[in-house]
Amino acid sequence: MAAAAPADADHGGQLARRWCAACHIVSPDQTHGADNVPAFATIAKIPGFDADKITKFLMDPHPKMPDMQLGRDEAKDLAAYIVSLAP
Template sequence: MRKFSFACLFGLALATAFSAPGSAADVAQGEKIAKRWCAACHVVAQDQKQASVDVPTFADAARRESDQQLSAFLVDPHPKMPDLHLSRSEIADLVAYMRTLNP
């Protein structure tokens, strides 16, 4: 059941990320979420100097991973990272923002 709902959410996240312009991801919103919820551990912006050691920067993650991989990770985050219960539109916004760090 858990697996099923994750798969569902993932599909919805992708649908949101790649759907019509009307529901396009909001980069500015993604940046706001990143700076509020993620910057304690991750370097989330070019002008941010430090965060936790051993946590990948957003620019680095965006270089290594596709939008789909980033979305999938955020739907079902790694145990070392708190589950922040991001909505699928928040995930789409975050991924769109991360992509601007490494187009």
């Protein structure tokens, strides 16, 4: 059985800019997003909300988010990127 590849935060950043930036502020150089949605840096600072929990959240989209149909590796990469934004 092959070992799982480690999450790729750089790829997660690319996914964030492609899929998430219309609503969320996904990077420090982005100046605006939609009202009433948290910036990724804010999500990264939520106590106890680690990469595993973010991955699980992304794999089960909720009504306010579009159904991006992320694969497990893409969700892990996006979660790694979000976590990388924490100070």
